Amino acid sequence: MLKLNEKTNKLEYESYRHELQDIKHPNLFRETFPYNEIPRIPFNGEVVPMNTPKEFWITDTTFRDGQQAFTPFSVKQIVDLFTLLHKFSGPNGIIRQSEFFLYSQKDRDALRKCQELDYKFPQITSWIRATKEDFKLVKEMGLKETGILTSASDYHIFLKLKKTRKEAMEMYLDIVRASLENGIIPRCHFEDITRADFYGFVVPFAVELMKLSKESDMPVKIRACDTLGLGVSYPGASMPRNVNGIMHGFTHYAGVPSEYLEWHAHNDFHRGLTNSTNCWLYGCCAINGTLLGIGERTGNIPLEALAMEYAAFRGETGGMDLSVISEIADYFTKEIHYHIPQNQPFVGANCNMTRAGIHADGLLKEPEIYSAFDTQAILNRPLEVEITDRAGLAGIAYWYNTQLEALKKSETKLNKNDPAVIKIKEEIDEIFKAGRVPAMSTDELLELAQKYLPQYM
Numbered sequence: 001m002l003k004l005n006e007k008t009n010k011l012e013y014e015s016y017r018h019e020l021q022d023i024k025h026p027n028l029f030r031e032t033f034p035y036n037e038i039p040r041i042p043f044n045g046e047v048v049p050m051n052t053p054k055e056f057w058i059t060d061t062t063f064r065d066g067q068q069a070f071t072p073f074s075v076k077q078i079v080d081l082f083t084l085l086h087k088f089s090g091p092n093g094i095i096r097q098s099e100f101f102l103y104s105q106k107d108r109d110a111l112r113k114c115q116e117l118d119y120k121f122p123q124i125t126s127w128i129r130a131t132k133e134d135f136k137l138v139k140e141m142g143l144k145e146t147g148i149l150t151s152a153s154d155y156h157i158f159l160k161l162k163k164t165r166k167e168a169m170e171m172y173l174d175i176v177r178a179s180l181e182n183g184i185i186p187r188c189h190f191e192d193i194t195r196a197d198f199y200g201f202v203v204p205f206a207v208e209l210m211k212l213s214k215e216s217d218m219p220v221k222i223r224a225c226d227t228l229g230l231g232v233s234y235p236g237a238s239m240p241r242n243v244n245g246i247m248h249g250f251t252h253y254a255g256v257p258s259e260y261l262e263w264h265a266h267n268d269f270h271r272g273l274t275n276s277t278n279c280w281l282y283g284c285c286a287i288n289g290t291l292l293g294i295g296e297r298t299g300n301i302p303l304e305a306l307a308m309e310y311a312a313f314r315g316e317t318g319g320m321d322l323s324v325i326s327e328i329a330d331y332f333t334k335e336i337h338y339h340i341p342q343n344q345p346f347v348g349a350n351c352n353m354t355r356a357g358i359h360a361d362g363l364l365k366e367p368e369i370y371s372a373f374d375t376q377a378i379l380n381r382p383l384e385v386e387i388t389d390r391a392g393l394a395g396i397a398y399w400y401n402t403q404l405e406a407l408k409k410s411e412t413k414l415n416k417n418d419p420a421v422i423k424i425k426e427e428i429d430e431i432f433k434a435g436r437v438p439a440m441s442t443d444e445l446l447e448l449a450q451k452y453l454p455q456y457m
Contacts (some may be wrong), residue, residue, distance in 0.1 A: 018203040022164055022166040046236060047235045061290055062085075078229060091121075096123060100127075115141075146180065150189055151171070186221065188220065191225045222250065225264045229267055317419055365382055393422065397421045
């Protein structure tokens with residue numbers, strides 16, 4: 001039957017009504033996931049259309065999924081980081097929500113203190129198992145929304161829960177009804193969606209959730225969870241791994257509004273960020289991540305990376321303060337004593353540092369040659385050069401030009417042919433010839449400046 005699609009404004013055949021396939025034995029997609037081999041990426045050649053929402057945003061799970069594989073935060077650390085999240089998000093709430101655990105007294109104390117800050121963004125939400133006992137905690141904390149674990153794959157339904165698909169769906173729908181009856185927005189976490197039977201369970205379950213949403217006149221949200229990082233965004237890849245197809249399927253076959261959809265990914269196969277941003281392009285409004293990408297195994301998607309991609313897609317930041325990314329990195333390093341990998345983009349110690357003399361020579365002439373954007377203006381982090389025997393004359397000149405206050409303020413800068421720079425390089429070369437391995441420290445370089453550049457000290 002032909003029907004006008006109000007989203008695409010085209011006549012389309014009415015979608016097939018997918019019904020629950022309540023099979024006796026689990027479908028584990030063994031050809032795709034053989035377990036004794038690397039998971040395979042099959043293709044069926046079906047390409048779905050882009051359907052980018054008018055608005056999209058970011059959500060946070062640093063204090064829930066992030067903490068599951070991290071040294072537990074103290075109450076003070078949670079409040080401090082939540083305050084930085086608020087500042088990072090900006091007045092328009094691009095980082096719209098932040099998710100909390102409720103199970104320990106410490107978690108509840110931290111949540112209360114964050115509630116007392118009375119920030120509009122990020123909105124505080126929680127996460128519970130699909131049990132009514134857990135739901136009592138949500139009510140006690142006075143929250144407006146909670147995540148509910150609704151595992152989607154047969155790996156979880158049959159092998160972990162020991163239920164059939166029908167039994168699992170009925171259990172999930174029961175707790176969703178309880179949430180709606182209490183005026184709390186449920187957010188159903190479709191755990192392990194990239195190994196789930198999309199048309200035999202995921203779509204029928206989503207259809208039932210949309211019925212409950214319509215009956216209650218309340219949103220019922222869906223967080224699609226790529227629990228093992230198995231999603232791919234290659235055009236024409238087969239389900240259930242195709243994240244573009246997952247988003248198209250939710251909006252097209254299950255009638256889920258884009259604003260009810262959220263994607264949660266892990267980075268097991270280095271695809272987390274690309275998969276996530278493709279979900280924005282193919283119909284999902286919200287992408288979930290953590291500060292610095294902390295989380296189980298290989299971690300979640302870094303909020304700072306999502307913020308950069310948002311700005312790249314939109315051509316502006318939406319009010320986010322990207323310089324707070326550097327404040328957050330400093331807090332993790334100095335207050336939590338977390339070692340951030342030095343080469344981690346945007347937050348690592350070396351993310352805007354060069355050691356190569358030829359690169360330093362380019363920076364000395366024009367920073368744009370070896371820098372994609374103005375890190376000082378955007379991240380409040382100047383471009384840096386690490387001084388070793390490979391930094392060259394240009395690297396040494398650049399270091400002093402950017403580190404000595406007198407040179408930073410002066411219109412005249414050192415160049416690589418300055419006699420003092422040449423003498424400093426000669427002394428540094430002798431130090432490394434004697435067996436030095438680590439880079440020169442700031443104190444050592446300042447001592448050399450006192451010797452050869454006293455007029456700038």
